Amino acid sequence: MKRPIPLIVGALSGLIVLAAMFIVPQGGGILAIVLNWVIIVAGAALLVAIASLVLTHVRFIAKGKKGFLLSLVLVISFITTLALGLLLGVDRPSFLKFVGAIIRPIETALLGLVALVMMSAAMKIFRERGWSSLTVSFGVSAIIFLILGLGFPQNLNIPVLNEVIRFVEGLPMIGARGLLIGIGIGLLLMAFRVLFGMEGFGND
Amino acid sequence: MLSALTLNDQLALALGIAGLLFLLINLLVLKRNQPKHTPEPAKEAVENLLHVSSEQGKRLVVGLGQALTNASFDLAGASGLNLQRALLKRSLFNDQPLQSYSGDGVLACLSRMVVHGAYRGALASELFSGSLSQLSGTSPLAYTASLVNQIPDSSNAGLLLAGQMSPVILLVLDQADRHLLPAISAISSLSGQAAGFFGNSVNLIGEDVFNAAGKLDQRKSALASLSAQDWLRIAISIGLLLGAILTMGGALP
Numbered sequence: 001m002k003r004p005i006p007l008i009v010g011a012l013s014g015l016i017v018l019a020a021m022f023i024v025p026q027g028g029g030i031l032a033i034v035l036n037w038v039i040i041v042a043g044a045a046l047l048v049a050i051a052s053l054v055l056t057h058v059r060f061i062a063k064g065k066k067g068f069l070l071s072l073v074l075v076i077s078f079i080t081t082l083a084l085g086l087l088l089g090v091d092r093p094s095f096l097k098f099v100g101a102i103i104r105p106i107e108t109a110l111l112g113l114v115a116l117v118m119m120s121a122a123m124k125i126f127r128e129r130g131w132s133s134l135t136v137s138f139g140v141s142a143i144i145f146l147i148l149g150l151g152f153p154q155n156l157n158i159p160v161l162n163e164v165i166r167f168v169e170g171l172p173m174i175g176a177r178g179l180l181i182g183i184g185i186g187l188l189l190m191a192f193r194v195l196f197g198m199e200g201f202g203n204d
Numbered sequence: 205m206l207s208a209l210t211l212n213d214q215l216a217l218a219l220g221i222a223g224l225l226f227l228l229i230n231l232l233v234l235k236r237n238q239p240k241h242t243p244e245p246a247k248e249a250v251e252n253l254l255h256v257s258s259e260q261g262k263r264l265v266v267g268l269g270q271a272l273t274n275a276s277f278d279l280a281g282a283s284g285l286n287l288q289r290a291l292l293k294r295s296l297f298n299d300q301p302l303q304s305y306s307g308d309g310v311l312a313c314l315s316r317m318v319v320h321g322a323y324r325g326a327l328a329s330e331l332f333s334g335s336l337s338q339l340s341g342t343s344p345l346a347y348t349a350s351l352v353n354q355i356p357d358s359s360n361a362g363l364l365l366a367g368q369m370s371p372v373i374l375l376v377l378d379q380a381d382r383h384l385l386p387a388i389s390a391i392s393s394l395s396g397q398a399a400g401f402f403g404n405s406v407n408l409i410g411e412d413v414f415n416a417a418g419k420l421d422q423r424k425s426a427l428a429s430l431s432a433q434d435w436l437r438i439a440i441s442i443g444l445l446l447g448a449i450l451t452m453g454g455a456l457p
Contacts, residue, residue, distance in 0.1 A: 042273040046309025049339035056335045121402040128404045182410030188223045189429040198425035
C-alpha cells in the first residue's frame with residue numbers, strides 16, 4: 001500500500017520546484033537550495049550504491065562464485081584507490097597522475113574500439129536488416145552527407161546548388177526534432193506520474 | 205513574474221498544463237478493466253524475451269543506463285525503471301531472476317527499491333537479493349565495459365537496454381550479437397537510439413521508448429498516460445500547423 005505522507009511531501013516539493021522555475025527571479029533562490037540538496041542526496045546514494053557493490057563482490061569472493069577473480073580485481077582496485085585517495089588527498093597531482101595513467105589509456109582504447117565496431121556495424125546493417133526502405137535511406141543519406149562533409153560541392157559556388165545543400169543539411173535537424181518532440185511528450189507524462197505518486201518506485 | 209517568460213517558456217507552460225489536463229481526463233474516463241489492446245511491436249518483442257527467459261530457465265539482463273544525476277539531473281535516465289518493474293512482475297518466480305545494472309548511484313538505489321518493492325508486493329521478500337540490481341560503473345565507459353563483461357554469461361536469455369545511454373553502448377549490442385543474445389534497446393537519447401539502430405536489436409525510437417512499459421504494465425495510470433500522450437501529439441501537430449500558417453501570413457515573427 002502506498003504511504004500518503006512521503007507521497008504528499010514528494011508531490012509538494014516537486015510542485016514548488018516547478019513553480020520556482022517559472023516565477024522569475026524570485027524562484028532562483030529556491031532552485032539553488034534544492035540543487036544543493038539534490039547534490040548531497042545524490043552523493044549519499046552513490047556511496048550507498050558503491051558500498052553495496054563492494055559487499056556484493058566480497059560475497060562472490062567468499063562463496064568462490066564463477067568469475068570471482070574479476071571480483072577480486074574490483075575489490076583490490078577499490079581498496080587501493082580509496083586508501084591512496086585518503087592518504088595522499090584526492091587533489092594531489094601524484095594521485096591524479098596515478099589514477100589518470102590507468103583510466104585514460106583504457107578509455108582511449110575503448111573509444112577506439114567503438115569507432116571500429118561502429119564501422120563494422122554500418123557494414124553489417126544491410127546483411128542483418130536486409131534491403132528495407134530504412135536501410136536504403138540510411139545508406140543513401142550516409143553517402144550524401146559524406147560528400148557534403150568533404151566540402152567539394154560547396155566550393156563550386158553555384159547559388160542554386162548552395163540553396164539545395166542548405167536545405168539537405170537541415171533535414172537531419174527536422175528528423176531529430178520530430179524524435180525529440182516524441183521523447184519530450186513521453187517524458188512530460190512520466191514526470192507527472194512521478195510527481196503525483198503514480199509511479200511508486202518500490203511502493204507497490 | 206510570469207510576464208517575464210519568453211515565448212518558448214510560455215509554450216512549455218501551456219503544453220505542460222495541456223498534458224496534465226489530458227492525463228486527468230484519461231484517468232477519469234478510462235475504465236480499469238477494459239484496456240484497449242493494440243498490437244505493439246515493442247510489447248511483443250519484450251514479451252518474447254520474457255517467454256524465452258522463462259522457457260529456458262535463464263535470466264534477462266537489463267541495462268538501465270548511466271545518466272540520471274551523473275552530469276545533470278535528467279528524468280529520461282529513469283525511463284528504464286518502468287520497464288524493469290513491468291518485467292519483474294512477470295518474471296519474479298522464474299528460475300533465474302531478472303538482473304539489472306545501473307551506471308548511476310541514484311539510479312542504482314531507485315532500481316533496488318523497484319526490485320525490493322516487486323518482491324514485497326508479491327509477498328516474497330525472502331527471495332530479494334541486493335545483487336539483483338547492481339551499480340556497474342560511474343561513467344559511461346566504465347558502465348559499458350562492465351555490461352560488456354556480463355553478456356557472455358551462459359545463463360543469459362536476453363538483453364534489454366532501457367534508459368539514457370551514450371552511443372558507446374554499441375559495444376554491448378555488438379557483444380550481444382556475437383553471443384546470439386536477443387536484444388531490445390529502448391534508449392531515450394537520440395545518439396543512443398542511433399546506436400540501437402546499428403546494433404542488431406529491436407530498436408524503439410521516439411515515444412515508443414515509453415510505450416513498451418505502459419503496454420506491458422497495463423496499469424490504469426500507465427494506459428491513461430499513453431492516451432494522453434496521443435492527445436498531446438495531436439495537439440502539438442495542430443499547433444505546429446497553425447504556427448506555420450501564422451508565420452507564413454506574417455502574424456508571427
